[in-house]
Amino acid sequence: MPELDNRILLSRLRLAALLLLGVVLCLTPYRHFKPAGGLLEEVRERDFISIHTRNTPTTYYEGRHGPTGFEYELMRRFAEFLGVSLTLDARHHIQSALDTVREEGDLAAASLPLDLTQQDLIYSRPILDLQPLLVYRRGLPPVNSPEGLAGLTIGTIRGSGTDRVLRELQAEHPELGWQESSDLEVAELLGRVENGSLDAAVLFEHQFRINRIFFPGVERGFPLGKPLTMAWAFPARGGLGLQQEANRFLAELQREGWLDELVARHFGHDDYLEYVGxxxxxxxxxxxxxxxxxxxxxxxxxxxxxxxxxxxxxxxxxxxxxxxxxxxxxxxxxxxxxxxxxxxxxxxxxxxxxxxxxxxxxxxxxxxxxxxxxxxxxxxxxxxxxxxxxxxxxxxxxxxxxxxxxxxxxxxxxxxxxxxxxxxxxxxxxxxxxxxxxxxxxxxxxxxxxxxxxxxxxxxxxxxxxxxxxxxxxxxxxxxxxxxxxxx
Incomplete structure (x- = not known):
């Protein structure tokens, strides 16, 4: 009889555990338990993909004859790859794009550095190498190494990945300090270097290449650390389906050579306005x-x-x-x-x-x-x-x-x-x-x-x-x- 009582008690405990699990499942928002293809299926059902981005020359902007930008062209092709239309919200800086996509939208494409410490986000395969670069105001003594940074007022964009590189450098050079802001974009950062508000700035090589023509008072310094990686960010709540399709799309572009062609077209030239003698x-x-x-x-x-x-x-x-x-x-x-x-x-x-x-x-x-x-x-x-x-x-x-x-x-x-x-x-x-x-x-x-x-x-x-x-x-x-x- 005691053995029977124990079995009855064990059965009742299992039943209680199942009931409790059912209550938890009912009370927990469905978005946390979507199957692997959940968000991908939603995108295809509604017939459009919603993307959070930035209004910058390396991501998306309205060009001479319509929307353009490196990531815009990728986003547009990805939408075509999925067979859906494209909607964009370009009112973001880096952090707001990440914060927003956690709650709504399908992906963030905003020149984002791959950052596996971000909560509730998953990332695509690498899209582009991002080489951090130190630039400085013309007229200052040449800055060719980290030792030359002492005493300089340095600025960078928070969340872009360059701030992470500076923190790593600070571990080796404790005297290093800088200013960072999530509200500035690259052109404004370079403008502050040129007008003397900053002595130097850390940004990415490709960003300087396409902006340097407008800032003749800014000199190229030296690369900082190893390249980072640009990637797209997806909400973890949506499962893996959309991320897997993005990876398949990006891998196909890489195999066909189209991704390299796009990189060369947007970032391989910094002299298309030439001032000839x-x-x-x-x-x-x-x-x-x-x-x-x-x-x-x-x-x-x-x-x-x-x-x-x-x-x-x-x-x-x-x-x-x-x-x-x-x-x-x-x-x-x-x-x-x-x-x-x-x-x-x-x-x-x-x-x-x-x-x-x-x-x-x-x-x-x-x-x-x-x-x-x-x-x-x-x-x-x-x-x-x-x-x-x-x-x-x-x-x-x-x-x-x-x-x-x-x-x-x-x-x-x-x-x-x-x-x-x-x-x-x-x-x-x-x-x-x-x-x-x-x-x-x-x-x-x-x-x-x-x-x-x-x-x-x-x-x-x-x-x-x-x-x-x-x-x-x-x-x-x-x-x-x-x-x-x-x-x-």
Missing amino acids: ARVFIDHLNERLPTYAELFREAARNTGFDWKLLAALGYQESHWDPEATSPTGVRGLMMLTLPTAGEVGVEDRLDPAQSINGGSRYLRQLKERLPESIQGDDRLYMAMAAYNVGLGHLYDARTITEEMGGDPDSWEDVREALPLLQQHEWHSKTRHGYARGGEPVIYVRNIRRYYEILTYVDRSQQQYLQLNELANGEDDEAPLFDIISPLL
Whole structure:
């Protein structure tokens, strides 16, 4: 009988344990017990994937002709891979993207460093190596090693992974200190180094490469530590299905070579705006322009522009190379995107006649679409800026100009506001978000300089011969014209 009593007691205890487990399962939110493919199944059922990201040049931003950015292209392709549409929330910095995806959304793609200490998150396979880099203000003694950091005011972005590298370095160099913020982005960090608010900054190599053209007062220092890894973050609550599909997608892109091609396109060039000296320009004027001069004249007759202005724009875009292709995929002598080419009736972007005609008509369209209140040269310069950065970003800069008490119809005032589109404080309040706002300022100034040279040469053949002779003189190190620097 005691043995029977024990068995009855054991059965009752098992039953109580099962009942308790049932109560726990009922009271615990379902999201913690989803099967492996749970979130993946949800994404496919609702027919879209929701991604948290950042509005930066290395992740996602509205470019010259629509959304672009390294991770945006990956996100768009991943959505196509899953057979669903894509929705983005780009109002984040790194930490807020991670915090939010824990509770809602499907993944975070925000130039995130792989961090296995993060709670309730799982990560994709590696996407990109992230090499931390120390940069410093020009004019300081060269900083080539950690020993040179003593006494410098250093800044970095919290949560980006560079702060982790600094902490590891601090273990070896206790005297090292720095400032960090989760509210700054790379352009603002570099701006603070250039204006003297910081002596130095730690960011990633690829970030400096695509921003350095706007910050000539910032020097490359030295790599810090070993590379980190960029990855996507998924909520652990959603199971492994979506992460596994992302890994399969990324592995396929790696095998096909498309991922390497994307990295090279976005981060393999830091010189696509080139500030050429007189000798190179005169050489191209002598060797290339005669082939296309009549095409520029014909386009000028059709659009009402000075042919030399159109030629100057064409030189800025491609150096009069009809087969030119930019890192972002625009092509031809006037560097048209596929959508723009279709809009102006260009079937073959590599055909010089079609490209020059199409680019000239596109510039005319932009000029006509500007508000009537913008007159004279201001109207022309803003149309050229829009050719580079897009009308939406130009309008955002005009809005900022007004907020700053300037004249939104004055190019002189608007060009001061355009670089602010690189700063989160400003672009977060605009309709079209982040833009590489320093580019159109440089772009317009370059075209005006080239136009001045072309006008000078066109005015007098004798003057041209003298200039060409001087440009090809014995002193190779002395360009006739100063290099044009960003107005930042």
